[in-house]
């Protein structure tokens with residue numbers, strides 16, 4: 001995580017950027033330590049820049065088989081209540097911490113974002129998954145996360 005002042009300085013830079021649509025289309029997470037993929041701001045404490053990856057194009061992906069929670073990817077999940085969203089968030093953060101905060105970078109991260117942005121279940125809206133209410137650019141960063149419909153898996 002980064003200092004508040006750094007976050008807002010980054011945000012001002014991003015808002016003037018051609019890759020900004022309320023979030024970075026290249027997948028940069030403003031709260032993360034890595035620098036801008038097109039080098040408009042540096043990383044924190046010399047960690048370097050995020051890989052400059054192509055902006056995902058909206059093509060339909062191949063559909064996976066089985067979701068982590070046992071969901072039938074061909075069936076309809078009932079959207080979560082906000083209480084359930086909060087409990088899922090706490091459980092996700094706990095699991096992420098337990099496994100040592102693993103993150104997803106490079107092509108696998110882009111692939112996850114690509115799938116969400118062209119979500120075959122119609123759950124993607126304004127950078128958010130309507131089912132789990134996660135900001136997909138953040139959710140896809142966590143290796144311990146997976147799509148509730150089984151469209152992309154957890155990663156080692």
Ligand code: SF4
Pocket residue numbers: 013014015017018019020023024025026028036037038039040041
């Ligand atoms: S490319 Fe860099 S400046 Fe542009 S939106 Fe992404 S992180 Fe911000």
Ligand code: SF4
Pocket residue numbers: 115116117119120121122123124128129130131132136146147148149150151152
């Ligand atoms: S996480 Fe949500 S938005 Fe992303 S592919 Fe799965 S259902 Fe669609």
